Amino acid sequence: MVKIAPSILSADFSCLGEELQKIEAAGADLVHIDVMDGHFVPNLTFGPPVVRALRGCTPLPFDVHLMMDDPGSLLGAFLDAGADSVTLHIEACKQPQALLNRLHEAGVGAALSVKPGTPAETVFPFLDQLSMVLVMTVEPGFGGQKLIPETLRKAAAIRQECARRGLALDIEVDGGINAQTAVNAVQSGANVLVAGSAVFGAADMAAAIRTLRA
Numbered sequence: 001m002v003k004i005a006p007s008i009l010s011a012d013f014s015c016l017g018e019e020l021q022k023i024e025a026a027g028a029d030l031v032h033i034d035v036m037d038g039h040f041v042p043n044l045t046f047g048p049p050v051v052r053a054l055r056g057c058t059p060l061p062f063d064v065h066l067m068m069d070d071p072g073s074l075l076g077a078f079l080d081a082g083a084d085s086v087t088l089h090i091e092a093c094k095q096p097q098a099l100l101n102r103l104h105e106a107g108v109g110a111a112l113s114v115k116p117g118t119p120a121e122t123v124f125p126f127l128d129q130l131s132m133v134l135v136m137t138v139e140p141g142f143g144g145q146k147l148i149p150e151t152l153r154k155a156a157a158i159r160q161e162c163a164r165r166g167l168a169l170d171i172e173v174d175g176g177i178n179a180q181t182a183v184n185a186v187q188s189g190a191n192v193l194v195a196g197s198a199v200f201g202a203a204d205m206a207a208a209i210r211t212l213r214a
């Protein structure tokens with residue numbers, strides 16, 4: 001079953017609570033929250049107070065994608081604010097194991113992400129401790145970019161390694177996912193599709209989500 005995680009990076013920031021209610025009504029499975037710090041990526045978005053404020057707007061799980069240097073510094077704050085799963089970039093983690101331990105202790109989903117230039121194998125040592133791997137299919141930082149096709153080979157390599165080890169974790173792809181690119185993404189092994197512009201830019205969000213899922 002394919003899960004759809006609309007990214008609120010493409011939502012109307014002047015009424016985020018209502019935007020969450022719209023994607024919930026449209027059939028979204030998760031809310032993808034892109035946290036950007038202006039250092040790890042050249043863009044700045046939401047901090048823990050925004051996540052906390054949104055927590056009361058929908059029961060949908062919050063999939064928090066941390067694109068920040070030193071993610072440990074705000075991990076506790078994002079957990080307190082209501083994150084249901086947290087994705088850490090392997091490139092930003094000096095000690096991934098310590099951060100994963102904190103996520104396990106908090107009882108939330110633990111995910112690692114790889115940027116387009118980072119080999120899939122960098123997350124292999126941690127696979128048995130993860131609920132999800134996020135394969136970035138664009139350079140992180142901005143919505144509305146084109147998917148980089150070669151990145152899907154990494155989703156396939158991670159899916160193959162999981163199968164070899166008998167692990168059934170989620171593989172999420174993020175960036176440039178739309179009705180066309182979703183087909184190859186799912187064939188490559190992804191089962192969680194992040195979609196920002198393809199959902200929030202659609203006239204009919206429910207139809208956009210149905211099409212992506214199909």
Ligand SMILES: O=C(CO)[C@H](O)[C@H](O)COP(=O)(O)O
Nearest residue numbers: 140141143144175176196197
């Ligand atoms: O992490 C991200 C960017 O760094 C976003 O989740 C992603 O770009 C979604 O936007 P779109 O679907 O429009 O590409």
Ligand SMILES: [Co+2]
Nearest residue numbers: 007034065174
């Ligand atoms: Co994202």
